[in-house]
Amino acid sequence: MTEILAQTSLETDLPPPFPDHTQLPESDGSFVKNFQEHPQSLILTDSLNPILERLHPDGQYAIGQDCGIYWRETDPPEKGAEAPDWFYVPNVPPKLDGQIRRSYVIWREHISPTIALEFASGDGSQERDQTPVFRVEGTGSKPGKFWVYEQIIHIPYYGIFLITRNELEMYQLVGAYYERMIPNQRGHYPIPPLEVEIGIWQGTYLNQTQAWLRWWDLEGNLLLTGQERAELAEQRAESAEQRAESAEQRAARLAERLRAMGVDPDL
Known part of the structure; x- marks a missing residue:
């Protein structure tokens, strides 16, 4: 009897398992910042499809559009997540257990996104925030997303598209830190793992004429x-x-x- 009670007590004292994508919020409740965000995500995903089909004939990849990447457990859960406006993760199933992904949980899949993009309506200061987690512990604030992408999630390529200025800042993870990338002669930034370049294109998409982030192949041909x-x-x-x-x-x-x-x- 003593042995049974001890076993029951041990089982009761075990911490609960880490939550998965179905148990975590899929949105932080914030408004979309401008009318360009969703079309911008769509044009990136749509034009990249032929490349992704060639790189992943098995269909094993995921595209996230303004959904959370959970990197630690917090209360509330949203404080342990960042939600890039667009990101790509290779070699993971597009669905989990037959369900559409609601979020991406690093501690369950252990594969970092290859690239994350933020569409900044302001001056980009929020997207460049390098405040580490230990400086905000107990304050109710979140660490800077630049720091999280660089030091915790380790995303190799990070882009900040300053919509009001029609400017793109690209960073590449070199060692443990991001380094600002220099554009090539076409004004584009090569992303070798995707075999593409990213840059700014002026034109009309979904009835909006303005500057857009677009992909080109490595020879400089626009991906349609x-x-x-x-x-x-x-x-x-x-x-x-x-x-x-x-x-x-x-x-x-x-x-x-x-x-x-x-x-x-x-x-």
């Missing part, structure tokens, strides 16, 4: 969205049809000239 690819295919088909019509018209004119010379064009 699904709609852009469809429009390009339609233009090529129309061009081929026009070329065929022109060839027909030239043949008809030649036949007329031959007949005028007394030559049967059918021979």
Whole structure:
């Protein structure tokens, strides 16, 4: 009996297991900062699809759009998470146990995102905040997201898109710290693990004409969205049809000239 009671007490004293993505909040309750955020996420994901299909023929990757990356347990849980506006994680299933991901939990999957992007409506100071966790313990505040991405989650590439200035800051993790990247001759920043470059493109998407973050391949060719690819295919088909019509018209004119010379064009 004593042995049973001791075993029961031991089981009762065990701490609860770490929560998973279904047990953690999927939103911190904050408003989207501007009308560009969601279209900006969509254009990045849409145009990257052909690259992702080639890099991950098994479909093992995840794209996060304004959803939480949990890196420690806190109360409330949101204080132990950061929610990049867009991020990509390789070699993880797009769903967990058949369920759509509600968040990304580092302590359960142990794979860091390759790249995280923030779309800053302000001057970027919040996105560059390097305040470490030990300076905010007991204050109710959160550590700086720059520090979390760099020192805790270890995201190799971190970008801050200053929407009001149409400027992009890219950082690469070198050793233990981020270093500001220098753009190439095209004004883009290479992201070798994705075999792409990222930069700023001026144009219209979803009825908004402005500067957008876009992908290019390593030769400098813009990666098109699904709609852009469809429009390009339609233009090529129309061009081929026009070329065929022109060839027909030239043949008809030649036949007329031959007949005028007394030559049967059918021979």
